[in-house]
Amino acid sequence: MDFSNSFTFTASVVLLLSLISVKLFTSKLSQNRRRNKYHPVAGTFVNQLLNFNRLHDYMTDLAAKYRTYRLLTPFRNEIYTSEPANVEYMLKTNFENYGKGHYNHSLLSGLLGDGIFTVDGDKWRQQRKVSSYEFSTKVLRDFSSVVFRKNVARLAKIVSQAADSNQTMDMQDLFMKSTLDSIFKVAFGVELDSMCGSNAEGKEFAAAFDDSSALTLYRYVDIFWKIKRFLNIGSEAALKKNVKVVDDFVYKLINNKIEKLSDSKDDSAMKKEDILSRFLQVTDTNPTYLRDIILNFIIAGKDTTATSLAWFIYMLCKHPDVQEKVAAEVKEATKSAEAEDIAEFATNLREEALEKMHYLHAAITETLRLYPAVPVDAKECLSDDTLPDGFSVRKGDMIAYQPYAMGRMKFIWGDDAEEYRPERWLDENGMFQSESPFKFTAFQAGPRICLGREFAYRQMKIFSAVLLRCFVFKLSDENRTVTYRTMINLHIDEGLHVRALHRCRT
Ligand code: HEM
Numbered sequence: 001m002d003f004s005n006s007f008t009f010t011a012s013v014v015l016l017l018s019l020i021s022v023k024l025f026t027s028k029l030s031q032n033r034r035r036n037k038y039h040p041v042a043g044t045f046v047n048q049l050l051n052f053n054r055l056h057d058y059m060t061d062l063a064a065k066y067r068t069y070r071l072l073t074p075f076r077n078e079i080y081t082s083e084p085a086n087v088e089y090m091l092k093t094n095f096e097n098y099g100k101g102h103y104n105h106s107l108l109s110g111l112l113g114d115g116i117f118t119v120d121g122d123k124w125r126q127q128r129k130v131s132s133y134e135f136s137t138k139v140l141r142d143f144s145s146v147v148f149r150k151n152v153a154r155l156a157k158i159v160s161q162a163a164d165s166n167q168t169m170d171m172q173d174l175f176m177k178s179t180l181d182s183i184f185k186v187a188f189g190v191e192l193d194s195m196c197g198s199n200a201e202g203k204e205f206a207a208a209f210d211d212s213s214a215l216t217l218y219r220y221v222d223i224f225w226k227i228k229r230f231l232n233i234g235s236e237a238a239l240k241k242n243v244k245v246v247d248d249f250v251y252k253l254i255n256n257k258i259e260k261l262s263d264s265k266d267d268s269a270m271k272k273e274d275i276l277s278r279f280l281q282v283t284d285t286n287p288t289y290l291r292d293i294i295l296n297f298i299i300a301g302k303d304t305t306a307t308s309l310a311w312f313i314y315m316l317c318k319h320p321d322v323q324e325k326v327a328a329e330v331k332e333a334t335k336s337a338e339a340e341d342i343a344e345f346a347t348n349l350r351e352e353a354l355e356k357m358h359y360l361h362a363a364i365t366e367t368l369r370l371y372p373a374v375p376v377d378a379k380e381c382l383s384d385d386t387l388p389d390g391f392s393v394r395k396g397d398m399i400a401y402q403p404y405a406m407g408r409m410k411f412i413w414g415d416d417a418e419e420y421r422p423e424r425w426l427d428e429n430g431m432f433q434s435e436s437p438f439k440f441t442a443f444q445a446g447p448r449i450c451l452g453r454e455f456a457y458r459q460m461k462i463f464s465a466v467l468l469r470c471f472v473f474k475l476s477d478e479n480r481t482v483t484y485r486t487m488i489n490l491h492i493d494e495g496l497h498v499r500a501l502h503r504c505r506t
Pocket of ligand 1: 117305377442451
C-alpha cells in the first residue's frame with residue numbers, strides 16, 4: 001500500500017469536507033442573519049451620556065416609541081424592553097437563559113462576594129432555597145416587626161422634635177439611617193444605631209459600606225478598574241480599604257455569634273431570632289459564606305426601602321388629599337385615641353390593623369409604580385434566542401427590563417399612566433388588587449422575584465402608619481424641583497426636605 005498516496009487522499013477528503021462544512025456553516029449563518037431580525041436602534045451610548053442626568057426619562061421617551069429597542073455601545077449590544085410579554089419570557093419562561101453572567105459577577109463580587117445578588121445556577125438556587133424558607137418563618141416575621149416598631153418610634157421622636165421647633169429635615173437621610181439600623185438588627189441581632197451615632201464602630205461600618213457600594217457601582221463606568229485594582233490605586237485602592245473595614249466588622253460579629261452559640265450549654269436559652277443565628281442553625285458555619293449571604297441582605301434591604309419611603313412622602317406632599325385619606329385609614333384601622341403616646345402607638349400597631357390598610361398599601365404601590373427603587377434591571381443573554389415579539393437576541397447581549405419606563409407606559413396603564421392615583425389598585429369594595437408582576441416590575445418577577453417583598457411592605461406600612469398618624473408632612477420648598485440622581489437605586493437628588501406638623505398631640 002502506498003501510504004503517501006493514501007495520506008494525500010485522506011488529507012484531500014478532510015480538506016474538501018472542511019471546506020464544504022465551512023461553506024455550509026457560513027451560508028447558514030448569513031441566512032440566519034438575513035432571517036433574524038433585531039430590535040430597532042434607538043440611539044447610542046453617547047445619547048445616554050448626554051442625557052445622563054435625566055437618563056430614566058430619556059429611556060422612557062424611547063420606550064414610548066419602540067417598546068423594545070437597542071442602544072449601540074462599543075463593547076456589547078444593549079437591549080431595553082418594556083414589553084410585558086418579553087419581560088415574562090426573560091424572567092420566567094426562559095429564565096435559565098438570562099442571568100447575572102460573568103460580567104456582573106466580576107464587578108460586584110469585590111463587595112458582595114458569592115452572595116445571592118451576584119451568582120446564577122446552583123449557587124443561586126441553594127441560597128434562594130434556604131433564604132426563602134427563613135423569610136417565611138413566623139420567628140423572623142415577629143422579630144422584624146418588633147424591630148420596625150422600635151425604630152419608627154425612634155424616628156418619630158426626631159420628627160416630633162423638629163416639628164416642635166419648626167425645623168426642616170431631610171426625610172430620605174433619616175429613612176436611610178433607620179432602615180440600615182432595622183436590617184442590621186434583623187440580620188445580626190445587634191444595634192448599629194446609625195440614627196443617633198452612639199456606636200462608633202457602627203458609624204465607621206455604615207460609612208465604609210456606603211462608600212463601598214458607590215465605588216462598586218463606579219466600576220460599571222470605569223473601563224480601567226481592573227488595571228487600577230492590579231496597581232492598587234485610585235478608586236480601587238479606596239474600595240479595598242472600605243471593604244476591609246466592612247469585613248473586619250462583619251467577621252467580628254459572625255465569630256462572636258458562633259462562639260456564643262457554641263458556648264451556650266442550653267441550646268434553647270439563646271434567642272435565635274436574627275438571620276445570622278437562623279442561618280447558623282441550617283447551613284455550615286463558613287464565615288465567608290455567611291458574610292456574603294448577610295451583606296447581600298443588607299444591601300438589598302437598605303436603600304430600596306428608604307428611597308421608596310422618601311418618594312412616598314414626596315407623593316403625599318404633592319397630593320395632600322391622599323395624605324389625609326391615608327391618615328384617616330390608619331386612625332380607623334387602629335382605633336387609636338387622639339392623645340396616644342407615639343411609642344405606645346407604635347408598640348400597639350398589630351398585623352391585623354396593618355392588613356386592614358388597603359388604601360395605604362395601594363398608595364405605596366402606586367409610588368413604586370412611578371418611582372421603582374430599581375429603575376432598570378439588566379441581565380446577560382446566555383445563548384442566542386428569539387423573544388416573543390419575534391426579534392432575536394444573541395449570546396453575550398445585555399438585555400434589561402425597565403420598571404421606571406414601564407410604570408409610565410400608556411399601553412400598560414392607560415391614558416392616566418403618569419398620574420399618581422392609588423385608586424387604580426383598589427376594587428369597587430376598596431380592597432387592594434395586585435397586577436401582573438410582568439407589568440408592575442418594581443420587585444422583578446419569576447423565580448428571582450424580590451425575596452424581601454413582604455418584609456419591605458411590612459416595614460414601609462409600619463413606618464408610614466406611625467408617621468402619618470402623628471404628623472402632617474409638607475415640602476419645605478414647594479418650588480424646588482424634586483428629581484432623581486442617576487444611580488443603581490432611585491435616590492432623590494439632594495434628599496427630601498420637609499417640615500412636619502403635629503397631627504395629634506402626643
Ligand atoms: C421597596 C423595597 C424593595 C424593592 C423595590 C426591591 C426590589 C428588588 C428587585 C428589583 C430585585 C431584583 C434585583 C436583581 O436583579 O438581582 C430584588 C431582589 C432581591 N431582593 Fe428586593 N427589593 C426591596 C426590598 C428588599 C428587602 C427589604 C429585602 C430583604 C431584607 C430584599 C431582598 C432581596 C433579595 C435577597 C433579592 C435577590 C433575589 C434573588 O436573586 O433570588 N429586597 N429586589
